[in-house]
Amino acid sequence: MTVSGFDFGMIGLGTMGRNLLLNLADHGYHVLGFDQDASKIQLLNDDPSAEAGKVKGVASVQEMIALLQPPRKIMMLVPAGKAVDAVIDELLPLLSPGDIIIDGGNSYYKDTLRRMQKCAERQIHFIGVGISGGEKGARYGPSIMPGGDENAYEVLKPLLEAIAAKVNDSPCVAYLGKGAAGHFVKMVHNGIEYAIMQMISETYWIFRDALKLTPDAIHEIYQKWNEGPMQSFLLEITAKIFEKQDPDSGQRLIDLIDDHAEAKGTGKWTSQEAMDLHIPVNVIDTAVAMRDLSGFAAERKQAAQVYHPSRRRLSDSSLVAEHLHDALYFGTIVCYAQGLAMLYMASKELQMDIPLQEVVRIWRGGCIIRSALLDQFYSIYQQQPDLPNLLLNTQIADLLMKLEYHARQILSIALLGGYALPGLLSAMSYFDAYRSERLPANLIQAQRDFFGAHTYKRIDREGVFHTEWE
Numbered sequence: 220m221t222v223s224g225f226d227f228g229m230i231g232l233g234t235m236g237r238n239l240l241l242n243l244a245d246h247g248y249h250v251l252g253f254d255q256d257a258s259k260i261q262l263l264n265d266d267p268s269a270e271a272g273k274v275k276g277v278a279s280v281q282e283m284i285a286l287l288q289p290p291r292k293i294m295m296l297v298p299a300g301k302a303v304d305a306v307i308d309e310l311l312p313l314l315s316p317g318d319i320i321i322d323g324g325n326s327y328y329k330d331t332l333r334r335m336q337k338c339a340e341r342q343i344h345f346i347g348v349g350i351s352g353g354e355k356g357a358r359y360g361p362s363i364m365p366g367g368d369e370n371a372y373e374v375l376k377p378l379l380e381a382i383a384a385k386v387n388d389s390p391c392v393a394y395l396g397k398g399a400a401g402h403f404v405k406m407v408h409n410g411i412e413y414a415i416m417q418m419i420s421e422t423y424w425i426f427r428d429a430l431k432l433t434p435d436a437i438h439e440i441y442q443k444w445n446e447g448p449m450q451s452f453l454l455e456i457t458a459k460i461f462e463k464q465d466p467d468s469g470q471r472l473i474d475l476i477d478d479h480a481e482a483k484g485t486g487k488w489t490s491q492e493a494m495d496l497h498i499p500v501n502v503i504d505t506a507v508a509m510r511d512l513s514g515f516a517a518e519r520k521q522a523a524q525v526y527h528p529s530r531r532r533l534s535d536s537s538l539v540a541e542h543l544h545d546a547l548y549f550g551t552i553v554c555y556a557q558g559l560a561m562l563y564m565a566s567k568e569l570q571m572d573i574p575l576q577e578v579v580r581i582w583r584g585g586c587i588i589r590s591a592l593l594d595q596f597y598s599i600y601q602q603q604p605d606l607p608n609l610l611l612n613t614q615i616a617d618l619l620m621k622l623e624y625h626a627r628q629i630l631s632i633a634l635l636g637g638y639a640l641p642g643l644l645s646a647m648s649y650f651d652a653y654r655s656e657r658l659p660a661n662l663i664q665a666q667r668d669f670f671g672a673h674t675y676k677r678i679d680r681e682g683v684f685h686t687e688w689e
Contacts, residue, residue: 224288231296232259238357244273316342328399344371349405351586360384362586363392366400384585410489417506451590531636545625550646556609576600
């Protein structure tokens with residue numbers, strides 16, 4: 220089959236890049252792919268879609284540009300950082316005004332701002348696009364988070380809507396705001412992902428060590444949870460993990476996996492940017508810290524020999540499971556609330572104009588943090604689009620107060636029993652602090668004024684004050 224001009228090019232044919240191209244081909248687009256690894260180009264050309272003329276792996280970037288019809292639309296899916304800049308430097312001299320470069324990786328949003336400016340000087344559109352869904356999502360429908368160049372988005376919109384996940388026939392893609400909004404939203408998405416994964420792992424610790432449940436029993440609990448109001452992709456895959464056997468030993472694979480949780484940096488960026496915005500996301504902060512702590516395996520083993528921790532076994536597995544369910548449900552709501560509050564603040568402080576209603580709408584399908592809760596959040600933001608924090612909504616307040624008692628019960632039992640549940644505890648601490656009309660931070664202000672003359676404000680009169688404390 221002869222094609223007069225291809226619709227889309229992809230630089231970077233790892234799993235995500237190749238599957239996105241095949242997804243586009245499934246929807247009638249003719250696409251090109253390039254990678255520095257010739258074996259990945261061959262893998263693309265060996266796909267049945269290539270035989271139909273819809274997909275073609277090319278030997279060079281120059282060949283790709285020659286075959287694309289204008290305006291050329293080229294996505295990069297290469298490792299964040301220097302590799303992205305290197306590809307842009309290679310592309311710019313070859314492109315024409317009006318062409319579009321798309322960064323579909325997990326780039327730091329400030330790098331995206333810099334690259335937008337650089338491309339604009341050549342009259343080339345540059346757009347940062349967050350993509351979530353993993354291998355299967357890329358192939359059959361991810362959640363897609365574009366932001367920045369709205370003119371470029373309008374050109375890309377038909378392609379992105381075609382390949383995005385669908386919820387009630389609505390594509391999980393939307394224009395998410397100015398500047399680097401797309402990559403910023405994806406960064407916060409990943410921070411929420413870190414936090415939910417941490418809290419699920421804490422419930423697993425209780426099941427495994429405090430209740431001594433078998434992998435089969437743990438599988439059944441998570442599967443049951445996923446059939447209720449907490450239904451989510453992360454719970455779904457968690458349940459499946461406990462069924463998987465190691466083909467060599469016959470043991471459950473989960474019991475053979477090292478407990479050092481690695482990270483690629485997006486969770487850390489979320490914490491860092493939240494601190495710069497002065498918006499608290501302590502559940503995400505805790506999740507990042509616990510991944511770091513998991514890497515200190517040798518020191519943890521040494522500390523275990525020093526302290527000989529004695530942890531209490533628990534007996535009533537059904538009651539504990541019920542309490543853990545409510546604690547995880549509680550913590551997950553708080554975690555989403557923190558992430559969305561961060562987006563609300565960034566929208567205003569960084570002039571991104573992020574539509575939270577659209578964010579939660581497109582997170583309902585395709586992405587890693589998709590869950591039944593997002594339908595409720597979407598309904599709330601439809602009614603209150605300028606809501607600064609979900610915890611201020613009466614529906615959410617009613618739900619949290621129903622879950623609160625059991626959550627506190629299991630946190631108390633776990634702490635007394637010697638189990639660390641830092642993510643779940645952070646969520647409860649945030650909840651208690653956020654709803655406190657008066658915090659003890661007045662003492663901190665007095666201390667700051669005492670040792671540094673930093674001054675303070677009073678509640679009984681206007682002005683700024685300093686006291687000679689001695």
